[in-house]
Amino acid sequence: MSRDHFSPRFDRTHLWQGWQRPGSQPERQIPYDVQLITLKLADAIPQSSQRTISHAIRDYPQAQRALQRRQQLEEVLQQGKGCCLLQHPLMAAELTEALELHNRKRYKLIAWCIMPNHAHILLEPTYSMPRIVQAWKTATTRWMLMHKEELQLPTPGRMLWMRDYWDRYIPDAREIPPAIRQVHNSPVAAGLCTQPAKWRWSSLSAKMN
DSSP states (O other): OOGGGOOOOSOTTOOOTTTSOOTTSOOOOOOOSEEEEEEEBTTSSOHHHHHHHHHHTTTSOHHHHHHHHHHHHHHHHHTOOSOOGGGSHHHHHHHHHHHHHTBTTTEEEEEEEEOSSEEEEEEEESSOHHHHHHHHHHHHHHHHHHHTTTTTOOOOSSOOBOSOOEEEEEOSGGGHHHHHHHHHTHHHHTTSOSSGGGOSSBHHHHHHO
């Protein structure tokens, strides 16, 4: 199946283990919409940058502040600040393995790209998204702590990832191909390569190799 022509195929009636609440609580709706997730290393956006952005958007109307903040934070993220631990091949490989571990079990991977200080993952979840993200973070943090001295990894401390993550719902299938191109084009937009296929750590490169 070509990733550029993805369409959701999960059975909407299937009840996935780990998603339902106890019988005494209302059943949660499974969010089958495709989501674009961005994970950020703990030092990818310095506190000084966050304060500067908060000051810069304070005169915007309340309804626009969240969007302006997100856009400016994304610009800072693209600048490659912090330890950029994900540029280490073994660390990037570990995150790749974590993404693939539950592929087609808890979610379907559509596209992904690992940048030096963050990662973009486009997927169709069939399980609790916070639990999916926590599994990725736990596996990679454990690996980092086990190997940081051996490999002399420039870690941001014991906390590898920021506590939160960014997500964007993509409920319309027509928006999926542009989202795939956006993910694969991330290193080009950041000035790290001239063509998406030349970036080693992405689903596009993995598909071609």
